[in-house]
Amino acid sequence: MPNLSAMTTEDTTLSPGDLPASGIGGWLLLLAVGIVIAPINAGLSLLGIWQKVFASGLFAQLTNPADPDYNPLWRVVFLSEILFHATLMLALLVLAVLFFNHHRSVPKFYFAISLVSALFIAADFLAVRSLVPDALLLTDAMLKTLLGVAISLGVWTPYLFLSERAQLTFVR
Structure with a gap:
């Protein structure tokens, strides 16, 4: 990659490949x-849970x-699934806004959503299994x-933190 600060006035022609990738x-x-x-x-997913659990009468049963x-745990499981998916939907909408505004918090916010999702899936799985x-x-x-x-945790999160394009894109 060329050193852009060391360029002289004679070096006025840059090809697109000379500039770091951003955007x-x-x-x-x-x-x-x-x-x-x-x-x-x-x-x-939220709509599916609502229909399967609440509209069908399963929750009441x-x-x-x-x-x-x-089992009193059923109430906790069902309500936590609804709350989680509603919160997740809102968080993902916020992530989309941050992403397309190139906000610097995108990598951390993306990682947080992915990690919380993984932890919730594990806890929900264990609760239903019990x-x-x-x-x-x-x-x-x-x-x-x-x-x-x-894939979110193992591929996209490291990419957002380590890639030059992501570092040059999420700067606002």
Whole structure:
């Protein structure tokens, strides 16, 4: 990479390849697509949980002390899932705004969302496993979610912290 500060007035022609990469391009373009889609997916997930748990009457059934499958932990699990997905959707919308405004907090905010998501998934899995020990919990949807969180933490988070493009893009 050329030393731009050492250039003289005779060196007035720079090719685009001489300048460091910045802006939403390259691999950040792929991440941008994911950041646009993520709040939509979180909203659809929230709607799915609402329909499956509340609209179906499952919440009323499993949180009723007269029901044979009653366990007070069900209320905590269901309400925490709704609260988490609603908060996640809002956090992802904030992330999208920060991302497209090139805010310097994007790498840390992205990492925080990814880490909290991973921790919530683990806690939720353990809670449901304790309530229904024989249930098949590693469904295709759960494996897809785990893969997404693994890619988020293992690929995109380091990229946001270490890549030159990300460091030159998220500066405001």
